[in-house]
Amino acid sequence: MFVRVNAALADRPHTLGDLGLPSESNPIVSLNEFTYRKGTEIYGEKEPAEYVYQVKVGAVRSYKLLSDGRRQIGAFHLAGDIFGLENGNTHRFTAEAVVDTTVRLIRRQSLETVAESDAMVARNLLRMTTKNLQHAEDHMLLLGRKTSLERVAAFLLEMDKRMRATEVMALPMSRRDIADYLGLTLETVSRALSRLHELGIIGFLGNTQRQIVLLDRPQLTSLDLQG
């Protein structure tokens, strides 16, 4: 199932070396691991940001809530992704495990200490923040101006690009999660997926509805209007 796919992904040489840290067993920066069960909170919005995280296996959602329960997911973090990098003292999102998820942790404090002396680490910090910013900027366009079908098409293409699972894409998240990411309801997401299925653009595999095959990528791309 999805676990196998994600495990394959985790085999990529993705370590916190992305931050420019010398190696996996760095004496300065402690690299602990922790596993969160499906649905559990990793940290809450406005909590002090003590750690920075990297997904080893699994998936994480970062979201904000309005007081009446409306939820906006800002990003999904998949294997290899680093999250919780706030550069303020508190987290700006709540982070939860979408499925059983193993993460690596670094103390934010030690990371900042290293960044202070190491220009390359500092540069990578900026590069990653910029990447997050770019994603948020693109997502604003989606949330502000795209139709439901365009949003779902964009979502599938994004996930396909990021998971790079050959052939079958095994989504870890529910329709509700997708909806809250795209600013829609779960019914609208379901209808859009059904429509893409009818049109022969995507296919479903197995009896869980989370395994998707992109049958007609050009068609999907044309639905996702970019610039």
Place this chain on the structure above:
Amino acid sequence: MFVRVNAALADRPHTLGDLGLPSESNPIVSLNEFTYRKGTEIYGEKEPAEYVYQVKVGAVRSYKLLSDGRRQIGAFHLAGDIFGLENGNTHRFTAEAVVDTTVRLIRRQSLETVAESDAMVARNLLRMTTKNLQHAEDHMLLLGRKTSLERVAAFLLEMDKRMRATEVMALPMSRRDIADYLGLTLETVSRALSRLHELGIIGFLGNTQRQIVLLDRPQLTSLDLQG
């Protein structure tokens, strides 16, 4: 009018010193000024990013377009704000002067050179990028989950906070700009403002409809659901 208000704002000790540069007349970094007429483009999306800008007087909008013309404004830049800080080689937005606008410019190249050696400049670069990210994250919540009235209320509070013009708030941008910032149509924005007026929450001044008084800030705040 708005010019007077903005001029007052520009008097604040806001210089590119915000980036940690030694002083206004820095020998390394050239600080030129330039004035753009209302409606003219400062740079285009995907153009190489040669300069970073700071608004001296006026206002700027940064936006993305879909191929069919739908527009999403990602941010307004007011007096003192720095924009065009892309940290890639190309701009990710198009920037236009909302009104006649004077900006200061620095060559991105020289800025990066300074950042390379000066840790404080590098840190400020990261801090500013993080601030932009935070704004984008909050805006995703607005675009994905808030009602039209909530969006307009949030907009007025944001502008009030940023312009800090005592008593009267003189918006430089049109209803269409506001709409494209909030992911609405100009008619919906107009109706929401009329509604806030009826409710006695805001007042209009003069015969232009861009001078607004916040009569009941608590009420407005309660309309803008936060976390």
Place this chain on the structure above:
DNA sequence: CGGGGGCTTGAGGCCACTCAACGATAGTGG
């Protein structure tokens, strides 16, 4: 004074939401 841009307001339509029913699946405990 004529023209045009910006804003408001009304009428009607549509896309996404709400509410609801139903099937399928997985996990639980008798």
Place this chain on the structure above:
DNA sequence: CCACTATCGTTGAGTGGCCTCAAGCCCCCG
């Protein structure tokens, strides 16, 4: 092994909030 339940997803019917289209006002500016 089989109810029993909870969760997830799909689909339908109807509603509603925002969009579309249109008219009209006001002000500014040439």
